[in-house]
Amino acid sequence: QVKLQESGPGLVKPSETLSLTCNVSDGAFSDYYWSWIRQPPGKGLEWVGFITDSGTFNYNPSLKNRVSISMGPSNNHFSLKLTSVTAADTAVYFCARELMVAAADTFGVRHYDHWGQGILITVSS
Amino acid sequence: DIQMTQSPSSLSASVGDRITITCRASQSISKYLNWYQQTPGKAPQVLIYGASNLQSGAPSRFSGSGSGTDFTLTVSSLQPEDFATYYCQQTYRSPWTFGQGTKVEIK
Numbered sequence A: 001q002v003k004l005q006e007s008g009p010g011l012v013k014p015s016e017t018l019s020l021t022c023n024v025s026d027g028a029f030s031d032y033y034w035s036w037i038r039q040p041p042g043k044g045l046e047w048v049g050f051i052t053d054s055g056t057f058n059y060n061p062s063l064k065n066r067v068s069i070s071m072g073p074s075n076n077h078f079s080l081k082l083t084s085v086t087a088a089d090t091a092v093y094f095c096a097r098e099l100m101v102a103a104a105d106t107f108g109v110r111h112y113d114h115w116g117q118g119i120l121i122t123v124s125s
Numbered sequence B: 001d002i003q004m005t006q007s008p009s010s011l012s013a014s015v016g017d018r019i020t021i022t023c024r025a026s027q028s029i030s031k032y033l034n035w036y037q038q039t040p041g042k043a044p045q046v047l048i049y050g051a052s053n054l055q056s057g058a059p060s061r062f063s064g065s066g067s068g069t070d071f072t073l074t075v076s077s078l079q080p081e082d083f084a085t086y087y088c089q090q091t092y093r094s095p096w097t098f099g100q101g102t103k104v105e106i107k
Helices: none
Strands: A003-007 A018-025 A034-038 A046-051 A056-060 A067-071 A078-081 A091-101 A109-115 A119-123 B004-007 B010-013 B017-025 B033-038 B045-049 B062-067 B070-075 B087-091 B100-107
Touching: A003 A091, A003 A109, A003 B045, A018 A034, A018 A091, A018 A119, A034 A067, A046 A067, A046 A078, A046 A091, A056 A067, A078 A091, A078 B070, A109 B033, B004 B087, B010 B017, B017 B033, B017 B087, B017 B100, B033 B062, B045 B062, B070 B087
Parallel strands: B010 B100
Antiparallel strands: A003 A018, A018 A078, A034 A046, A034 A091, A046 A056, A067 A078, A091 A109, A091 A119, B004 B017, B017 B070, B033 B045, B033 B087, B062 B070, B087 B100
16 A cells, blocks of 8 residues: 655745655555645645656646656655745645546546645744 | 636535535536545545546445536535545646535534
8 A cells, every 4th residue: 555755844934945755655656646735724725746757747837936846865755845935835735646547538537546644834934 | 727616615414414515617627527535634535536436445425427617526425424625626737726625514
């Protein structure tokens, strides 16, 4: 059973860079989209972006070129960097595995089938 | 971006009730619609993908329907563990977007 676990500092100062890592255990790394989703306290879900093991990536344009997702720093890890953070970036950050499955009347549907428990990141001086 | 609007934002119901949550997309998304359940302090879990496909391990009392712009999630008989917040998500066009959530509370 694949498991995901986020790690990183719980507190980041305004204007600094938020760095998080997701450890993926007990599962294959290929053929999936390794994703980050965030949730401000008491609010809804926001897609941040994804990367594949072949290096394909896509980010939410709302983050205005502040975000990057990469594989590593070691095997079965992927990472998130968000620069120039403000209080608006305070959220629970989830890493998740996204896959594409066959579904009627579609060319394949993507959804998240495994999630980490989430890590609360607070931006404050 | 495609906007997803859920209704109602919250509802109160009793164990055994049948409930329906609606999700509307700002443009047609065919059947590229997923439903997630989130309980407090936990990560969301997928219930339905592709508008109407029940995720393996999800209880059969959950069902989804719809295509184009209008979708529904139905719980045929609410159980105590179903009191949670439900989100729809479109994966038709990037950026993926979620509805604002529907909180199901105990009456």
